Structures are given as structure tokens and as C-alpha cells.
Amino acid sequence: MKLKYLGHSAFEIEHKNGKILIDPFLVKCPDYDYSNTTDIFVTHGHGDHLGKAPKIAIETGALITAVFELAKYCAKYGVSVNGISLGGWVKYDWGSAIALPAFHSSSADDGTYTGCPVGFLFDIDGKRIFHAGDTCLNSEMKVLKEIYKPDIAVLPVGGHFTMDVESAVIAAQWIGAETIIPMHYNTFPQINADIEKFKECILKQGQKPLVLKIEESVEL
Numbered sequence: 008m009k010l011k012y013l014g015h016s017a018f019e020i021e022h023k024n025g026k027i028l029i030d031p032f033l034v035k036c037p038d039y040d041y042s043n044t045t046d047i048f049v050t051h052g053h054g055d056h057l058g059k060a061p062k063i064a065i066e067t068g069a070l071i072t073a074v075f076e077l078a079k080y081c082a083k084y085g086v087s088v089n090g091i092s093l094g095g096w097v098k099y100d101w102g103s104a105i106a107l108p109a110f111h112s113s114s115a116d117d118g119t120y121t122g123c124p125v126g127f128l129f130d131i132d133g134k135r136i137f138h139a140g141d142t143c144l145n146s147e148m149k150v151l152k153e154i155y156k157p158d159i160a161v162l163p164v165g166g167h168f169t170m171d172v173e174s175a176v177i178a179a180q181w182i183g184a185e186t187i188i189p190m191h192y193n194t195f196p197q198i199n200a201d202i203e204k205f206k207e208c209i210l211k212q213g214q215k216p217l218v219l220k221i222e223e224s225v226e227l
């Protein structure tokens with residue numbers, strides 16, 4: 008499975024028929040080629056996560072998966088949506104995904120309520136990758152280790168709106184994934200993070216920190 012970082016909380020997962028985008032707010036790579044996108048997952052309604060999702064879905068025909076209220080908001084653009092909620096695995100032809108709790112808020116830029124914020128766990132090509140969305144440290148993360156056993160965890164580390172480095176290091180331990188990827192940092196001044204400290208602490212607790220540059224891909 009190939010994962011590419013698109014800046015902030017945006018990632019691409021490549022699969023055999025195309026690619027999945029998560030939270031496609033693409034200010035850090037405005038020229039990114041989103042053709043062949045089959046699916047877009049949006050963790051919550053905030054502009055730095057919804058990003059270009061409606062535009063990409065209009066142009067590619069990609070299916071937007073999001074919590075019911077956010078999916079309904081996206082449907083106003085005339086795109087295909089899959090409204091889900093916290094609950095069970097949702098099947099796709101490339102694998103499956105499940106929405107898990109995130110502790111945050113969620114509304115669109117026009118003030119529309121967009122349901123509860125979530126993180127997504129993907130099961131694809133024999134790997135499990137968890138994208139936490141925007142969240143604080145919370146004990147639900149221990150359920151991930153006990154029940155869902157992700158191989159890779161992608162965690163916000165920028166603080167102010169989400170976990171900071173210190174909380175994310177604890178979250179990494181609670182989630183127990185082998186590889187930990189930081190996100191949601193250094194996009195705006197409020198979320199500047201000491202990523203060297205993050206790497207050091209993750210290594211110290213026996214996990215692998217993976218700090219991706221913008222548009223850098225990794226085979227996992």
C-alpha cells in the first residue's frame with residue numbers, strides 16, 4: 008500500500024483501481040493531480056479538512072464518504088456521497104473503512120452543522136492505517152490497540168486545535184501502531200510543532216516515527 012502526504016491532514020492512499028484521498032485541503036500542493044480519485048474521506052466539516060473535496064468529486068466522479076450530516080452537505084454539490092456514522096466496517100472494492108471517535112467540533116464554513124467529527128481506520132492490502140482527524144488525546148484510543156490493531160497511525164501534533172506533540176506521543180503508545188506519522192502541524196503559526204522532539208519521543212518508546220515531506224510517498 009502506497010501512502011502520500013499532501014500537507015496538513017491530507018493524504019493519498021493508492022489502490023489497484025485508483026486512489027483514495029483523505030481530507031483534501033491542498034494549499035501545500037496546489038498543483039496536485041487528483042485524477043483517478045475513486046474515493047474521498049472527510050473527517051469533519053472544517054475548511055482545512057473538507058478542502059477541495061466537492062470540486063474533486065465533481066471533476067472525477069469520486070465518492071465522498073463522511074458522517075451523515077457532512078455527506079448531506081456535500082450532496083448539495085451534486086456529487087455521490089456515502090453517509091455513514093460511528094459504527095461498523097463499510098465495504099469498498101479496495102477494502103474497508105470504519106469511522107472512529109474524534110473529540111473536536113464540526114461545521115462547514117457557512118455555519119452548517121456537519122455531524123460529529125471522526126477519524127477513519129482503513130483496511131487495505133493487508134494493512135490497517137488509522138487517520139485520527141482532528142482530536143485531543145482520549146481513552147477511546149486504547150480501544151484501537153485492543154480491538155482494531157492498526158499498523159500505521161497518522162496523528163495530529165500541532166496543538167491549539169488538536170493534540171500537541173506531548174499528547175500525540177501518549178496517543179501513539181495507547182494506539183500501539185508500529186509506524187507513527189505526524190500531521191496537522193506547521194500549516195499556520197498556531198500549530199507550529201517541534202517535530203524533532205516528536206521523532207525522539209516516538210523512537211524512545213519503541214515505535215517508528217515517519218515524518219513525510221509534502222508530496223512524499225512511502226510504501227507500507
Ligand code: NI
Pocket residue numbers: 051053056111112141168
Ligand atoms: Ni477541525
Ligand code: MN
Pocket residue numbers: 053055056141168191
Ligand atoms: Mn483542522
